Amino acid sequence: QRIKIINIIFQRNKLLIFLFTRFVQIDASVLFLVLVMSASSHDSMPPPSGQAPEDSWGLNYVSGNLFSCPEDDALAHCISEDCRMGAGIAVMFKRQFKGVDELKEQKKLTGECAVLKRDRRFIYYLITKKKASQKPTYDSLMRSLEDMKSHCVGNGVTRIAMPRIGCGLDRLEWSRVSEILEQVFKRTNISVTVYSLPEKAETTAMKENMRR
Missing domain, CATH: 3.40.220.10 (Leucine Aminopeptidase, subunit E, domain 1)
Structure with missing residues (x-):
């Protein structure tokens, strides 16, 4: 499941990774790690107020x-x-x-x-x-x-x-x-x-x- 999530993140953010590494000069591996952590925290967020799991x-x-x-x-x-x-x-x-x-x-x-x-x-x-x-x-x-x-x-x-x-x-x-x-x-x-x-x-x- 984790590998699947990472693949999805990579496919959806290839252009973003390219632009940041080309023009902002941030290491691609660092940016990719940030994207993975962001997606993981979003998946674990509780449902909106008033909703149950x-x-x-x-x-x-x-x-x-x-x-x-x-x-x-x-x-x-x-x-x-x-x-x-x-x-x-x-x-x-x-x-x-x-x-x-x-x-x-x-x-x-x-x-x-x-x-x-x-x-x-x-x-x-x-x-x-x-x-x-x-x-x-x-x-x-x-x-x-x-x-x-x-x-x-x-x-x-x-x-x-x-x-x-x-x-x-x-x-x-x-x-x-x-x-x-x-x-x-x-x-x-x-x-x-x-x-x-x-x-x-x-x-x-x-x-x-x-x-x-």
Whole structure:
């Protein structure tokens, strides 16, 4: 890796080395050493203020009930602007945390994120589409995640639990959704844990909640 860096420095600075040695009369080996040291110190510099190292975030997977996560973990899922939450895991969020009127009062639009505070945790509602009957896009999902990230960073949230957002009824592909999660959170210290139930257990849980 060090040899590769030195080769890159030499290729990029051949003209600079020539000019300095020709007109400033500085020894070429001394100038080259200065360039190498400068590049090395730049590579070891910490990220800008407010950013975390790229490898400090995490995407973890758990097989189990989302609502069994630690009580101080934030929760997140996707809804529409009309806040209907009449199908899928959204029904369980509505039943457990209520607050539909509170969400509507925030008047969040597609690509934004509504928030409820319940005890020690925040509940994030990613607004990914205008109406419940519509489907989200990868762009609207990313924008709503960016909005959620801003709230997390501003409020010291470092752990979020969520289902496989945008998938299932919303028909997005998890392989692309997981890439978006990495793109959004990789420069933070936020850990995302994705919960999923075996398909049969998930279907049973949904039916039970619909009956209540």
